[in-house]
Amino acid sequence: MNRPFGLYSDLRPVEIEAILKVAPIAYVPWGALEWHSQHAPIGLDSVKAEGICKAIAQETGGVVLPAIPMGVNTIKPFKGFPHSIDISADLASRVAEEFCLQLADEGFKVVILFTGHYPPEQIDALQVGADKASSAVDDTHFEVWADLHFLGDDFQADHAGATETSFQMHFVPGSVDVSSLPDRPVTLDDDGITGGDPREASAERGAEQLAVVVKRAKQRLDEILKDINLEL
Numbered sequence: 449m450n451r452p453f454g455l456y457s458d459l460r461p462v463e464i465e466a467i468l469k470v471a472p473i474a475y476v477p478w479g480a481l482e483w484h485s486q487h488a489p490i491g492l493d494s495v496k497a498e499g500i501c502k503a504i505a506q507e508t509g510g511v512v513l514p515a516i517p518m519g520v521n522t523i524k525p526f527k528g529f530p531h532s533i534d535i536s537a538d539l540a541s542r543v544a545e546e547f548c549l550q551l552a553d554e555g556f557k558v559v560i561l562f563t564g565h566y567p568p569e570q571i572d573a574l575q576v577g578a579d580k581a582s583s584a585v586d587d588t589h590f591e592v593w594a595d596l597h598f599l600g601d602d603f604q605a606d607h608a609g610a611t612e613t614s615f616q617m618h619f620v621p622g623s624v625d626v627s628s629l630p631d632r633p634v635t636l637d638d639d640g641i642t643g644g645d646p647r648e649a650s651a652e653r654g655a656e657q658l659a660v661v662v663k664r665a666k667q668r669l670d671e672i673l674k675d676i677n678l679e680l
Contacts, residue, residue: 450506450507450509451467451470451471451508451509451510451680452466452467452470452471452509453467453471453505453506453508453509453510453511453512454467454511454512455502455511455512455514456474456511456512456513456514457513457514459511464511467509467510467511468554468555468556470509470680471508471509471510471680472510472555472556472557472558472678473505473508473509473510473511473556473557473558473559473560473669474510474511474512474513474551474554474556474558474559474560475501475504475505475510475511475512475513475560475562476501476513476516476544476547476551476559476560476561476562477494477497477498477500477501477512477513477514477515477516477562477563477564478494478497478515478516478518478544478561478562478563478564478565478570478574479491479492479493479494479495479496479497479498479515479516479517479518479519479563479564479565480493480494480517480518480519480522480532480533480564480565480570481494481517481519481531481532481533482519482522482523482524482531482532482533482565483522483523483524483529483530483531483532483608483640484607484608484612484616484640485608485629485634485639485640485641485646486625486628486629486639487608487613487624487625487626487627487628487629487646488608488612488613488616488623488624488646489616489620489623489624490531490532491517492564492608492612492615492616493517493519493563493564493565493612494515494516494517494564495515495564495615495616495619495620496564496595496612496615496616496619497515497562497563497564497565497595498512498514498515499615499618499619499658500562500564500595500615500658500661500662500665501560501562503658503661503662504562504661504662504665504666504669507662507666508666508669509680510556510558511556513547515564516543516547517533518535518539518540518543519532519533519534519535519565519570520534520535520536520537520540520565520567520569520570520573521534521537521567521568521569521570522534522565523607523640526567527636527637527640529640537569537572537573537576538573540570540573540574540577541573541574541576541577541580542577543577544561544573544574544576544577544578544581545576545577545578545580545581546577547559547561547577548561548577548578548581548582548585548588548590549581549584549585551588552581552585552587552588552590556588557587557588557589557676557678558588558589558591558669558672558673558676558678559578559581559588559589559590559591560590560591560592560593560669561574561577561578561590561591561592561593562592562593562594562595563592563593563594564594564595566594566595566596566605571592571594574592575592578590578591578592589672589675589676591672593665593668595615595657595661597664598660598661598664598665598668599611599657599660599661600660600664602657602660603656603657603660604643604644605643606641606642606643606644607636607640607641607642607643608639608640608641608642608646609641609642609643609644609645609646609649610643610644610645610646610647610648610649610653611643611644611649611657612643612646613626613646613649614649614650614651614653614654614657615654615657615658616654617649617650617651617654618651618652618653618654618655618657618658619654621651624646624649626646626647626649629646629647633645634646
């Protein structure tokens, strides 16, 4: 039987309390506001992270918070692309720590920071926040995840390429316009794209990617619950 889940911002207190009794797990989607070439929305990373967290929570129970659009080392300082809001690692770490501590204070026993924006600087910043929270709280487990960690060899992690574009197509149909791409091979320097050509993306592929990530994320959560002796 599936455990109860919900979107934290949409839940009434009695609904949150009911979930806490059965599945005290909080997923914090973490994204960015960042150039994803001409064909995809600026908020792709946030959409992806929140969509994946919702799908995982449907399997594991728990709550999903609204996505936090704070990207460290976006493509703006990396390659100079516009329409990107770049956040310092220190600020992201402090916000991550505060969310972890506040969720622990609310009674959640597992807090997952799930980032859809995953350069090493982003993951490191969130890990610093999670580690600081861990040093202050004994009875809550904090962990940083990214879809990068769960795609494995099945699909190539990228930036605005076929994989990310497929996720966007799956989560928000009609939000991608590959016809806006140039009539030539796309590149990182010219277009801000890595990985497979986004013209190979599809909503169907996005659903396949999601299934892979959810399966492996659920396995990891089961390991966490076993390690902390939390029976749900």
